[in-house]
Amino acid sequence: MFNSFQTKLTIFFTALFLLLQGAAFFTVREAIVQNIFDQSRDQLVAANRIFASRIQTTVNALAEGAQILASDFGFRTAVATNDKPTILSALDNLGARISADRVILVNLDYQVTADTGNPDGAVVDFPFYDLIDRAEEEDRAESFTVLDGTIYEFVVVPVLAPVPVAWIAIGLEIDGSFADDFRNESTLPLDVTFATGRAEVGWTTSVSTLPQPAQMDLPAALTAKSSLLGKEPETLVLDGADYVTLVEVLQTPEESNGVTAILQYSLDLALVPYQPLFVVLAALAITALVVSLLGSIAIARGVAKPIQVLDLAARRIQTGTYTDKVAVTQGDEIGRLGETFNQMMDGIAEREARIEHQSLHDAATGLANRALCERSLTEIITRNKQDPLTVLLIEIGRVSEINYTLGHETGEDLIRVIGERLSSMIKQGDMVARHSSTMFSILMPGAGADDVRPIVDRILRSFEDPVPIAGIHLDVTAAIGEACHPDHGSDAKTLLQRADTAIYEAKASSRLFATYDPEADPHKPERLTMMGELRKGLERGEFKFFYQPKVDIAAQKITHVEALVRWIHPERGFMPPDDFIPLAEQTGNIQKLTEWALETAIAQSKVWQDAGIDIIVCHQSICKRPNQPTAS
Amino acid sequence: MVRQATSSLTILALAAAASMATLVIAAPAISADLTVTVTDKDGAPVSNAVVFLDSGSPTEPGTTVKMVQRNQSFNPDVLAIALGTRVQFPNEDPFRHHVYSFSPAKRFELKLYGGDDIQEVVFNQAGEIALGCNIHDDMLGYIYVVESNYFGTTDENGTVVVSGLADAQPYDAQVWHPRLRGPTRRTSQSVTAGQSAKFEIGLKRDRRKQSGSDFEGGVY
Ligand SMILES: [Cu+2]
Numbered sequence: 001m002f003n004s005f006q007t008k009l010t011i012f013f014t015a016l017f018l019l020l021q022g023a024a025f026f027t028v029r030e031a032i033v034q035n036i037f038d039q040s041r042d043q044l045v046a047a048n049r050i051f052a053s054r055i056q057t058t059v060n061a062l063a064e065g066a067q068i069l070a071s072d073f074g075f076r077t078a079v080a081t082n083d084k085p086t087i088l089s090a091l092d093n094l095g096a097r098i099s100a101d102r103v104i105l106v107n108l109d110y111q112v113t114a115d116t117g118n119p120d121g122a123v124v125d126f127p128f129y130d131l132i133d134r135a136e137e138e139d140r141a142e143s144f145t146v147l148d149g150t151i152y153e154f155v156v157v158p159v160l161a162p163v164p165v166a167w168i169a170i171g172l173e174i175d176g177s178f179a180d181d182f183r184n185e186s187t188l189p190l191d192v193t194f195a196t197g198r199a200e201v202g203w204t205t206s207v208s209t210l211p212q213p214a215q216m217d218l219p220a221a222l223t224a225k226s227s228l229l230g231k232e233p234e235t236l237v238l239d240g241a242d243y244v245t246l247v248e249v250l251q252t253p254e255e256s257n258g259v260t261a262i263l264q265y266s267l268d269l270a271l272v273p274y275q276p277l278f279v280v281l282a283a284l285a286i287t288a289l290v291v292s293l294l295g296s297i298a299i300a301r302g303v304a305k306p307i308q309v310l311d312l313a314a315r316r317i318q319t320g321t322y323t324d325k326v327a328v329t330q331g332d333e334i335g336r337l338g339e340t341f342n343q344m345m346d347g348i349a350e351r352e353a354r355i356e357h358q359s360l361h362d363a364a365t366g367l368a369n370r371a372l373c374e375r376s377l378t379e380i381i382t383r384n385k386q387d388p389l390t391v392l393l394i395e396i397g398r399v400s401e402i403n404y405t406l407g408h409e410t411g412e413d414l415i416r417v418i419g420e421r422l423s424s425m426i427k428q429g430d431m432v433a434r435h436s437s438t439m440f441s442i443l444m445p446g447a448g449a450d451d452v453r454p455i456v457d458r459i460l461r462s463f464e465d466p467v468p469i470a471g472i473h474l475d476v477t478a479a480i481g482e483a484c485h486p487d488h489g490s491d492a493k494t495l496l497q498r499a500d501t502a503i504y505e506a507k508a509s510s511r512l513f514a515t516y517d518p519e520a521d522p523h524k525p526e527r528l529t530m531m532g533e534l535r536k537g538l539e540r541g542e543f544k545f546f547y548q549p550k551v552d553i554a555a556q557k558i559t560h561v562e563a564l565v566r567w568i569h570p571e572r573g574f575m576p577p578d579d580f581i582p583l584a585e586q587t588g589n590i591q592k593l594t595e596w597a598l599e600t601a602i603a604q605s606k607v608w609q610d611a612g613i614d615i616i617v618c619h620q621s622i623c624k625r626p627n628q629p630t631a632s
Numbered sequence: 633m634v635r636q637a638t639s640s641l642t643i644l645a646l647a648a649a650a651s652m653a654t655l656v657i658a659a660p661a662i663s664a665d666l667t668v669t670v671t672d673k674d675g676a677p678v679s680n681a682v683v684f685l686d687s688g689s690p691t692e693p694g695t696t697v698k699m700v701q702r703n704q705s706f707n708p709d710v711l712a713i714a715l716g717t718r719v720q721f722p723n724e725d726p727f728r729h730h731v732y733s734f735s736p737a738k739r740f741e742l743k744l745y746g747g748d749d750i751q752e753v754v755f756n757q758a759g760e761i762a763l764g765c766n767i768h769d770d771m772l773g774y775i776y777v778v779e780s781n782y783f784g785t786t787d788e789n790g791t792v793v794v795s796g797l798a799d800a801q802p803y804d805a806q807v808w809h810p811r812l813r814g815p816t817r818r819t820s821q822s823v824t825a826g827q828s829a830k831f832e833i834g835l836k837r838d839r840r841k842q843s844g845s846d847f848e849g850g851v852y
Contacts, residue, residue, distance in 0.1 A: 162771065
């Protein structure tokens with residue numbers, strides 16, 4: 001799948017585009033997030049200042065109220081006389097008037113003498129000595145503290161009469177509503193958390209505007225990120241959401257647990273206004289991706305399609321088809337390549353046609369050669385199985401003689417002239433081919449024996465006149481054999497072979513023309529069988545000589561014997577020589593027979609001579625032409 | 633300041649030499665003085681420090697003394713009296729004052745009075761009495777009641793001379809100051825009559841506003 005050029009190109013461009021688009025998208029997003037982070041940092045620092053000044057304002061209000069009470073003569077009287085009910089009611093009244101959550105009176109020995117948070121409590125020590133000591137030094141002291149597990153901002157002022165006779169500690173509870181108020185008053189959707197604890201021991205969330213799951217995560221996240229204590233805002237991940245976080249460790253007395261204010265700004269929330277922008281960006285990216293995908297497919301197709309066309313054309317050439325031209329419309333390199341391809345196809349087709357022509361035609365005469373002749377014959381027979389067809393084979397005599405005496409060129413000229421003559425004599429639809437160096441063939445589709453005869457005569461007559469070659473008039477003979485379809489054979493090879501056989505027959509019977517005669521055909525199967533049996537018979541000793549004595553009547557003496565060969569065939573029985581000698585001569589087996597005959601006759605002569613009988617053995621039929629086993 | 637201190641040391645040395653001579657010449661002297669100098673940790677003289685000696689004899693109330701309200705402040709800042717002494721509170725300002733004390737040694741209240749009214753209080757319990765005014769928050773004065781016949785208050789040089797002592801007799805001398813560190817604001821030291829003694833005390837800050845006070849430059 002990834003092998004296709006088109007796919008590769010498409011994937012490359014799409015991947016490239018995705019990469020760029022992704023990089024652009026994330027760069028923009030990163031810039032926005034960074035910007036929001038920076039803004040949030042600034043806002044947090046500002047919020048922290050607001051928080052500090054807000055606390056200061058509150059503290060001032062508390063201190064003012066406490067001081068008013070502390071300098072009230074009646075209250076001082078109550079304190080001086082240790083009038084606890086009056087003191088408590090005065091403290092309650094103060095708390096209610098200035099919205100303080102807890103008011104405590106501490107005596108000069110750091111003991112709590114009245115506490116609105118615990119009105120009926122026994123006398124206990126006020127835990128934050130440090131705060132009292134500072135109030136003694138500075139007339140007023142304030143600090144965040146953790147009292148009974150609750151965070152308070154306490155302000156301590158002396159009760160002066162006119163020297164300090166007691167201390168009023170007035171506290172604002174840092175509770176959920178305080179955090180909520182703070183959150184609501186800030187310009188940003190700020191989250192405010194107050195936690196108790198210290199870096200060494202960890203934190204416990206006291207109050208928080210954070211969602212519950214984020215609150216749960218906060219203490220551990222704070223412990224994990226101690227760098228936050230450096231007051232520099234950093235990002236903290238709570239419940240999977242990013243918060244820009246500012247941690248303010250608040251001043252607490254030594255005796256108190258630590259108090260930490262954590263101001264946070266949710267980045268997710270801050271990103272909400274940018275969501276439409278991201279959606280637009282994403283939509284743009286997707287649109288551009290689709291367009292680029294389609295574009296790269298189109299471009300890839302534009303490049304790949306002609307290549308596919310060329311690929312197909314090349315495959316057609318491989319299978320030898322040159323007719324379908326490459327359709328090229330482009331004017332670019334690919335278009336030129338297509339043109340070259342078409343020219344190449346033409347060139348190949350032309351050369352192949354020439355080669356084929358050469359392979360199917362005779363160079364000397366320009367006539368079809370034997371292969372083409374056979375092919376045409378096969379085609380015709382295949383096309384018209386029942387139609388008659390006649391094959392003529394014409395053997396030109398004396399060609400080797402002419403070659404020898406006048407040279408090959410003359411011989412070839414002769415053959416060419418004869419070819420031209422033959423071509424001029426046939427009718428439309430017939431075909432002349434050069435069958436071998438000395439033979440021509442003529443195919444006459446649709447012709448029966450009667451139609452052929454005039455042409456045969458005309459051909460034979462044409463050979464009666466000498467052929468003028470290079471100023472010499474050459475006498476040329478011809479022998480014609482004829483084989484007819486379907487009588488003499490149903491395929492090209494058989495028909496041609498049988499026409500050849502007919503030539504042989506014609507020559508054997510000293511005629512110029514013969515039609516194939518199955519009876520005389522030495523290639524008949526039964527004859528071929530007999531030839532095989534003859535060889536075996538010689539080996540098996542199935543041949544016998546019968547000696548016919550020749551008597552010299554005058555001398556009253558047998559002068560010689562004639563050895564007459566007989567074949568005692570195991571199946572056919574006694575066979576006379578006429579039945580197998582001609583066949584043996586035709587097939588070349590006569591040589592073996594001759595050898596056998598000579599050996600046997602000489603051996604018999606020797607036997608007789610040793611016995612003192614003076615007889616000459618001879619064999620008529622074999623002796624006739626002992627070295628000429630075949631007819632040619 | 634340093635030079636002053638050095639010269640006072642010289643005087644002390646001379647006084648010491650003189651007492652030694654007296655001790656050698658005449659054994660039981662009838663009357664001797666004790667000079668006590670009080671300084672703070674920096675060596676600066678401390679005024680308004682009450683120095684008193686355990687006399688061993690019953691305390692005799694002194695003659696009636698005055699704690700004047702003038703220029704919206706108490707005058708003197710610290711008034712040392714013997715047990716049972718009567719104190720008058722004359723108002724010399726053109727407006728009224730409302731002097732009070734919530735101190736355990738003497739709780740009293742002199743409600744809104746002017747110059748025409750004579751206010752008198754008798755102090756029958758030893759100890760410190762912080763005086764305030766209900767109208768003027770900045771007003772702060774002290775009456776220190778001692779159970780002793782030998783006492784005095786240091787001047788701006790931090791020095792007080794206690795007279796009428798048995799010469800060469802050792803005494804337990806105590807110093808009280810309203811800003812002295814410690815719950816009793818008191819410290820003691822053995823001294824010998826006819827000689828001089830020096831107290832160095834640690835002071836807390838002065839809680840009064842400096843403005844509105846007429847003790848300009850005074851170390852109080
Ligand atoms: Cu007054």
